Amino acid sequence: MNRAVQMDDAPAPLGAGVFLQAGNGRHLLGLDGVPRESLLDLLASAARYREKLRTPRWISDELRGIAICNAFFEDSTRTRVSFELAEQRLGAIHTTFIASGSSLSKGETMLDTLRVLTSMRVDLVVVRHRSSGSPAFLARHLGAGIINAGDGEHEHPTQGLLDLLTLSDAWNGRFEGRRFGIIGDITHSRVARSAIFGLRTLGAEVVIAGPPTLIPAEAETLGCTVATTIEEAMHGADGVMALRIQRERMEGGLLATLGEYARLWGLTRERIAQMRPGAVVLHPGPMNRGVEIAPDVADGSESRVLTQVENGLAVRCAVLARAAAAIGEGS
Amino acid sequence: MNGATVIRNARHWRTGERLDLAFDRGVILPSPLHEAVRVIDARGLVLAPGLVDLHVHLREPGQSAKETIERGTRAAAAGGFTAVACMPNTEPVLDSSAWIEWVRARAEAAGYCRVHPIGAVTMGQKGEQLTEFSTLKAAGAAALSDDGRPIMSAAIMRRALEHARHAGLTIVCHEEDLTLRGEGQMNEGRTATRLGLRGIPAAAESVMVRRDVELAALTGGRAHLAHLSCAESLDALRDARARGIPVSGETCPHYWTLTEEAVGAYDTLAKMNPPLRTERDRLAVIDAIRDGTLDCLATDHAPHTEDEKNQPFDQAPFGIVGLETALALTITHLVEPGHISLARALELWTEAPRRVFGLPEVRLESGYPADLVLIDPAVLWTVEPSEFHSKGRNTPFAGARLMGRALATICDGEITHLDPALEVEGSSRPARRGAAAGSESIAARG
Numbered sequence: 001m002n003r004a005v006q007m008d009d010a011p012a013p014l015g016a017g018v019f020l021q022a023g024n025g026r027h028l029l030g031l032d033g034v035p036r037e038s039l040l041d042l043l044a045s046a047a048r049y050r051e052k053l054r055t056p057r058w059i060s061d062e063l064r065g066i067a068i069c070n071a072f073f074e075d076s077t078r079t080r081v082s083f084e085l086a087e088q089r090l091g092a093i094h095t096t097f098i099a100s101g102s103s104l105s106k107g108e109t110m111l112d113t114l115r116v117l118t119s120m121r122v123d124l125v126v127v128r129h130r131s132s133g134s135p136a137f138l139a140r141h142l143g144a145g146i147i148n149a150g151d152g153e154h155e156h157p158t159q160g161l162l163d164l165l166t167l168s169d170a171w172n173g174r175f176e177g178r179r180f181g182i183i184g185d186i187t188h189s190r191v192a193r194s195a196i197f198g199l200r201t202l203g204a205e206v207v208i209a210g211p212p213t214l215i216p217a218e219a220e221t222l223g224c225t226v227a228t229t230i231e232e233a234m235h236g237a238d239g240v241m242a243l244r245i246q247r248e249r250m251e252g253g254l255l256a257t258l259g260e261y262a263r264l265w266g267l268t269r270e271r272i273a274q275m276r277p278g279a280v281v282l283h284p285g286p287m288n289r290g291v292e293i294a295p296d297v298a299d300g301s302e303s304r305v306l307t308q309v310e311n312g313l314a315v316r317c318a319v320l321a322r323a324a325a326a327i328g329e330g331s
Numbered sequence: 332m333n334g335a336t337v338i339r340n341a342r343h344w345r346t347g348e349r350l351d352l353a354f355d356r357g358v359i360l361p362s363p364l365h366e367a368v369r370v371i372d373a374r375g376l377v378l379a380p381g382l383v384d385l386h387v388h389l390r391e392p393g394q395s396a397k398e399t400i401e402r403g404t405r406a407a408a409a410g411g412f413t414a415v416a417c418m419p420n421t422e423p424v425l426d427s428s429a430w431i432e433w434v435r436a437r438a439e440a441a442g443y444c445r446v447h448p449i450g451a452v453t454m455g456q457k458g459e460q461l462t463e464f465s466t467l468k469a470a471g472a473a474a475l476s477d478d479g480r481p482i483m484s485a486a487i488m489r490r491a492l493e494h495a496r497h498a499g500l501t502i503v504c505h506e507e508d509l510t511l512r513g514e515g516q517m518n519e520g521r522t523a524t525r526l527g528l529r530g531i532p533a534a535a536e537s538v539m540v541r542r543d544v545e546l547a548a549l550t551g552g553r554a555h556l557a558h559l560s561c562a563e564s565l566d567a568l569r570d571a572r573a574r575g576i577p578v579s580g581e582t583c584p585h586y587w588t589l590t591e592e593a594v595g596a597y598d599t600l601a602k603m604n605p606p607l608r609t610e611r612d613r614l615a616v617i618d619a620i621r622d623g624t625l626d627c628l629a630t631d632h633a634p635h636t637e638d639e640k641n642q643p644f645d646q647a648p649f650g651i652v653g654l655e656t657a658l659a660l661t662i663t664h665l666v667e668p669g670h671i672s673l674a675r676a677l678e679l680w681t682e683a684p685r686r687v688f689g690l691p692e693v694r695l696e697s698g699y700p701a702d703l704v705l706i707d708p709a710v711l712w713t714v715e716p717s718e719f720h721s722k723g724r725n726t727p728f729a730g731a732r733l734m735g736r737a738l739a740t741i742c743d744g745e746i747t748h749l750d751p752a753l754e755v756e757g758s759s760r761p762a763r764r765g766a767a768a769g770s771e772s773i774a775a776r777g
Contacts, residue, residue: 032525109642131643132527133597141641152645154527193527216524217532252513 026124026145026326028319029135030155031197039164039201042318046165049321050314053089063092066324069122070096071114072149073129078285078309079149079158083126086316092324110134111141118144123327124320127151132190145323153188158319159284160194162312164202166304167239170280175202181233182206182224183265184243184292185214191284192243196222209233210243210265213254230265235274241282242267242292258291267293272302280304334368335360336744336757341705343695344379344681345674352378354701357744361697369757371739373705376753379677380693381413381444381702381742383684384654385503385581386478386557386629389415389446391437392430393422398634398722400434403654404442406632406721408747408761410654411680411737413702414445415632416688418478419456426451426462428470435471443747443763444740445702447473447690452491452502456480461491464498473688476503478557479604483509485542492552501553501579501688504543506564507605511535516645518591518606526597528644531606537563544571547578555687556580558631560605562615569624579626579687584653584660585727586616593727597644600727603633604649617670620679627683630657634723652723660728662708662735673708705739705753712736 031039052058068087072080075098087094097117114125124145127135132152139146150156171178180199186192186208196206206224208215209232219226227233234240249255267281281293281302289295298305335355343350351363384407390398400417407415417434419425425434431448438446450467454460456477464475475495481504482488495502512535517523519530540556544567547554559565559582568580585603590610593601601607619625633650640647661676671679685692693702714731716724739755740748745762749755 111641129643131645133645134643136597137643152527153529190527193525217519217530218521218524221521222524 026323027135027139028147028157028323029139030148031157031160031194031201032155034198034201036201039161039198042161042315042322043165043168045318045321046161046311046314049317050311053314053317059089059091061091062321063087063090063324066092066124066327067120067122068092068094068124068126068320069117070094070126070149071099071117071128072096073099073110073127076128076150078312079128082309082312083149083316086313086320090317090320092320111138114138114142118142124323145327147319147323150190152190154190155194155197156190157194158312158315159191160198161315161319162308163191163195163241163282164198165311165315166282166308167199167204167280169307170239170278170304175199175204178204178238179236180204180206181227181237181240182208182243183230183233183240183267184210184245185249186210186219186243187214187216188246188249189243193222195241196224200224207233207237211255211261214249230271231274234271237275237279239280239282240267240272240275241284244284244286245288245292258288262291266291267297269294269296269300272297272300282308285309335366336369336371336741337363337367338371338373338378338703338705339363341373341376341378344377344677350378350695352695352703354703354741354744357701359695359697359699359701367757369755371705371753371755375707376738377673377677377706377708378695379704379706380681380695381704381740382411382658382677382680382737383690384412384415384630384632384657385474385555385627385684385688386583387415387417387632387654388420388634388650389417389434390634391421392433396636397639399441400437400446401441401443402720402722403632403634404438404444404446406652406654406719408443408740408742409720409737410656411658411704411706411740411748412444412654413704413740413742413747414447414690415654416447416449416473418476419449419451420479424451424454424456425449426454426456428463428466431467431470431472439764441763443761444742445764447471447688449474449476449478449503451475452477452482453487458482458484458487461487461494464494464500468498468500472500473690474501474503474555476505476557478503478505481505481507481509481539485546488543489546489550492546492550492554496550496552501555503555503557504539505557506536506539506543506559508535508538511538515606517594517602518608520591520609522591522594526594526644531604533561533563533608533612536561536605537567540564540567544568544576544578547571548574548576551577553577553579558583558586558605558629559619559625560586560616561608561612565615565619565624569619572624580624581627581629581684581687582616582620582625583629583631584657584664585651587613587620588660588664589613589727594644598727599640599642599644599647600651600725600729602644602647602649603631603651617665620665621670626687628657628661628679629684630654632721632723634721635725637724640725651725651727652719652721653726654721655719656714656726656728656733658706658737659712659733659735663733666708667734701741701744703741704737706735707738708735710734710736
């Protein structure tokens with residue numbers, strides 16, 4: 001609420017508490033506002049899970065009796081499968097529903113759908129939805145813990161955590177003094193926002209670059225600097241992430257052609273070479289080879305694309321375990 | 332109401348002088364020394380002509396889950412209003428004389444204030460085929476507007492202004508370029524960027540303001556620019572006035588009290604169109620009120636149901652209610668900080684809007700309609716939406732501590748709102764307009 005309005009007796013603005021405690025307790029709504037210690041704890045936990053997951057036939061009963069509903073109002077194979085595998089490895093009871101063709105087409109609201117599902121004694125809801133802020137909305141209205149698996153153009157916190165884990169490995173656990181470039185469609189990217197918030201909290205510098213039509217208004221207020229060319233963003237960087245470019249951005253004048261995009265903003269070997277020795281390349285997938293990333297970069301030694309996927313499973317184990325523990329504590 | 336009502340010891344809204352005033356059968360009497368059936372002791376209160384709101388959504392016909400004419404006008408009376416102009420974006424759209432007459436008849440029967448329907452500019456507000464302006468005017472339309480559905484074709488807008496000029500009607504313009512708005516949900520800026528919400532740039536408004544200023548210059552048709560929200564629009568209006576172009580403009584209380592930051596964590600109660608802008612815009616709105624660039628104030632009272640607002644941000648409808656907080660937000664945030672005087676503030680809610688639509692004048696003098704409001708400008712109160720008379724509770728001001736309130740509203744000689752704090756010898760409960768039969772018995776008791 002603006003200071004111009006006297007709100008002495010006013011209740012806290014709707015949802016502000018939830019939003020500010022975005023990573024506390026049983027919810028993970030975003031990385032915006034999650035304290036450094038919480039991020040480091042989650043990364044350390046994820047690293048331990050990664051070791052366990054490398055053990056053949058590893059399975060745990062840590063989440064035994066915890067019921068988890070994966071509510072995917074828009075499908076995403078990689079994120080959904082990653083959550084499902086994490087839930088199974090930890091021994092949770094889990095179910096997945098994908099909205100296409102379900103009750104939503106019968107006019108039921110998302111809230112009613114999830115009220116029905118959580119009435120079946122669901123402890124955690126992993127939600128993917130096209131509306132920015134929908135996990136915060138659900139956290140206000142449902143008793144269950146809410147894990148954001150990507151909300152519109154806002155955040156994708158487990159993706160952000162897996163990017164942090166990948167960079168932590170590459171940077172020997174030191175984020176201070178590191179510089180990371182994010183290239184592409186920042187405006188519409190929940191991946192970019194979560195990465196920016198997480199990296200800033202841990203002390204790294206973030207430089208974004210992309211077509212001016214795809215850099216959001218007042219982008220620097222996210223805590224990053226805005227470069228005008230890809231070279232400027234990558235020169236001397238310790239790592240870079242290319243964002244997936246959507247074909248539909250060519251409608252409405254956001255992009256001219258994918259060819260021009262590739263020439264101006266694509267990761268190439270020449271551009272990679274401008275980074276510091278040991279710098280790494282990330283991509284959230286799925287990749288458009290030859291558009292935002294050249295094939296020889298995607299498959300090059302700097303690429304951590306498949307490491308990111310492995311880390312995603314470990315991060316999701318850590319997040320689910322933490323949320324389940326918070327439920328156990330009755331928070 | 333038969334038999335004179337006398338208001339004693341009030342303070343004249345403009346001169347500040349002590350004032351006694353009597354009215355009977357809807358008209359102010361020549362002398363206050365009448366045998367009074369009812370006496371209102373207005374010591375410490377300001378007496379002014381009833382407030383006028385040129386921009387409300389009463390939602391009937393068709394959307395009575397959000398609001399009704401009865402509840403909306405009851406809210407208006409509670410806010411100190413004796414007249415409102417209601418927008419035609421109903422279901423069906425008010426694009427025919429039959430629906431204009433229906434709204435007027437319903438307001439006569441159920442309403443607590445005068446209702447001036449605004450007719451649609453185009454059939455179904457589709458921006459294509461013009462409605463019959465002269466017929467709508469004959470049926471009682473006070474102005475024309477496609478509010479909420481801006482006319483994107485400059486050519487259609489040009490023709491509409493030409494016909495409107497001939498018909499003697501003002502076109503109320505919801506200034507928004509829909510292609511620039513796109514899928515925007517809130518102001519384009521830092522808050523939208525952080526929340527990952529699509530932005531609506533200020534230029535979506537100011538581009539259309541500039542267009543319509545030029546079309547008003549071209550045609551001589553009168554354009555009234557509704558709910559202006561950003562500095563660039565106000566600059567455009569200022570330029571237009573300097574050039575003598577027949578345009579006028581209004582703004583709403585939320586634009587001088589709140590900024591985009593009120594959206595906070597996806598608060599749909601801070602979602603309206605045009606959206607809350609930046610601090611720079613908020614200050615520009617106050618400047619434009621101070622320097623007279625803006626002609627009048629309006630609420631854009633836009634009730635929605637709780638379910639409609641209780642959705643993820645991008646799915647919730649635009650709009651907030653305003654009738655029951657407008658006066659207090661004006662006193663608290665314009666008068667109290669010293670931006671304008673109370674007299675000027677009341678002028679912006681009374682004489683100014685009447686002038687913009689050419690509605691009959693109300694003066695605190697013999698022979699004028701008894702459309703009056705008694706205001707306690709110093710009372711402090713807390714906004715409690717559950718106490719609203721409106722069906723809509725969608726306000727971002729819940730819990731706000733505000734100053735100033737209408738304690739009694741009199742429309743056409745009927746007491747349409749009476750605060751329990753105010754004692755009236757004789758009469759008591761608020762009545763609908765035209766509820767004379769019911770008030771007889773009350774009068775008899777006095």
